[in-house]
Amino acid sequence: MAKVKVVTLGCKANQYDSEQLKKEFQKKGWEMISGNQNPDVFLVNSCTVTNEAARQSRQRLRKMIGAGRKPFLVLYGCYPQAYPEQTEKIPGVDLVIGRQDLGKTVEIIEDQSGIKPPRKELGQNLPFSSRTRAFLKIQEGCESFCSYCIVPRARGRVWSKPGDEIMEEIEELINRGFKEVVLTGIHLGYYGKDCGGIPSLEKVIERILKTPLPRLRLSSLEINEVSEELLDLMEGENALCPHLHLPLQSGSDKILEKMNRKYKARDFIDQTNYFRERIPDLGITSDVMVGFPGETGEDFARTVEVVQEVGFSRIHVFSFSKRAGTPAAQMDQQIPGPEKKKRNQFLREVGEEQQASFNSKYLGREMEVLVEGTEPTQGWSPNYIKYYFTEDLDQGELVRVRGEKLFRDGVWGKEV
Numbered sequence: 001m002a003k004v005k006v007v008t009l010g011c012k013a014n015q016y017d018s019e020q021l022k023k024e025f026q027k028k029g030w031e032m033i034s035g036n037q038n039p040d041v042f043l044v045n046s047c048t049v050t051n052e053a054a055r056q057s058r059q060r061l062r063k064m065i066g067a068g069r070k071p072f073l074v075l076y077g078c079y080p081q082a083y084p085e086q087t088e089k090i091p092g093v094d095l096v097i098g099r100q101d102l103g104k105t106v107e108i109i110e111d112q113s114g115i116k117p118p119r120k121e122l123g124q125n126l127p128f129s130s131r132t133r134a135f136l137k138i139q140e141g142c143e144s145f146c147s148y149c150i151v152p153r154a155r156g157r158v159w160s161k162p163g164d165e166i167m168e169e170i171e172e173l174i175n176r177g178f179k180e181v182v183l184t185g186i187h188l189g190y191y192g193k194d195c196g197g198i199p200s201l202e203k204v205i206e207r208i209l210k211t212p213l214p215r216l217r218l219s220s221l222e223i224n225e226v227s228e229e230l231l232d233l234m235e236g237e238n239a240l241c242p243h244l245h246l247p248l249q250s251g252s253d254k255i256l257e258k259m260n261r262k263y264k265a266r267d268f269i270d271q272t273n274y275f276r277e278r279i280p281d282l283g284i285t286s287d288v289m290v291g292f293p294g295e296t297g298e299d300f301a302r303t304v305e306v307v308q309e310v311g312f313s314r315i316h317v318f319s320f321s322k323r324a325g326t327p328a329a330q331m332d333q334q335i336p337g338p339e340k341k342k343r344n345q346f347l348r349e350v351g352e353e354q355q356a357s358f359n360s361k362y363l364g365r366e367m368e369v370l371v372e373g374t375e376p377t378q379g380w381s382p383n384y385i386k387y388y389f390t391e392d393l394d395q396g397e398l399v400r401v402r403g404e405k406l407f408r409d410g411v412w413g414k415e416v
Contacts, residue, residue: 009044044057136181
């Protein structure tokens with residue numbers, strides 16, 4: 001049997017795409033392998049949102065080039081989609097495939113490599129790599145054109161998956177035993193915009209909530225895409241996790257305008273305060289960028305102030321990275337690397353303090369936790385707090401846990 005290893009870098013949408021690739025490989029008789037086994041084909045599903053992400057893609061490929069018997073190396077996804085000429089020059093890579101070829105990637109690999117498994121068309125009911133949480137991509141593409149972002153070039157035009165297809169996948173995931181599904185997309189809030197808002201994201205969520213799925217989570221929305229209808233669903237349906245990931249990016253209105261973001265910092269603060277009034281246990285996570293061109297010390301201080309005022313439950317801090325082909329790469333007043341690193345570290349520490357403050361509110365309280373890992377046993381609450389505990393439980397179990405103390409990046413608890 002031909003063996004293939006798929007490595008995924010980047011976002012939840014990439015993880016979903018990798019699962020679809022694995023299913024296509026398995027349908028055609030390929031054996032999926034992991035760990036230190038030697039594959040016949042090694043595929044990197046790449047990310048290019050930052051220079052670091054692109055570097056990691058190249059690094060993964062280089063490791064396989066120097067690791068004994070060289071497999072057939074495939075670079076797939078956003079990196080070659082955005083920078084085809086650059087990626088075709090990477091030494092040792094046998095095949096470069098952009099995202100537009102997702103539906104025929106396996107066929108192309110078989111033709112180009114000459115490697116074909118002895119068995120074909122083994123059927124579609126093949127397991128995902130995990131049985132706890134599944135990602136379901138329902139939207140593709142972005143047309144926001146933030147000045148720092150290469151994603152519109154890498155992912156293309158906006159497209160929404162039809163509601164009936166979504167429901168078929170939901171039913172399949174329920175039948176496979178998944179307890180939580182995360183709806184994801186490149187710009188999830190654009191769902192339905194390419195077809196006149198029919199169906200809308202809220203209507204799709206409403207349909208899913210009528211199934212026996214224990215948990216439904218949303219990946220990421222912009223602050224101005226959280227509707228009253230969505231809040232009503234989150235407030236009234238236990239299955240819809242009280243968690244919103246809302247990218248802030250900057251707390252400086254000047255920088256937000258240069259980024260081509262469509263809100264002001266005060267709007268962000270007021271909206272998140274309102275969301276918490278509606279849903280007191282709401283976990284709000286975010287992405288925040290430091291070192292955007294022209295970001296002064298005063299701009300950065302304003303970002304820190306806004307982050308502290310909002311009180312996020314968890315933030316991802318990243319430094320601005322010049323991406324060729326974006327307006328921000330050509331802007332004046334680029335921030336030196338050491339200064340970006342300094343600001344990044346400072347804001348990370350602020351984020352850790354906020355995370356601990358949010359988590360401490362749940363000490364002594366019981367929360368439902370979906371077990372997703374071991375050593376120690378660990379899992380996530382509906383509002384995205386990470387829980388650790390000593391009980392030996394299987395992945396995929398839903399258990400009640402009482403928080404006892406802060407631990408690592410979450411809460412240490414005991415099963416009730």
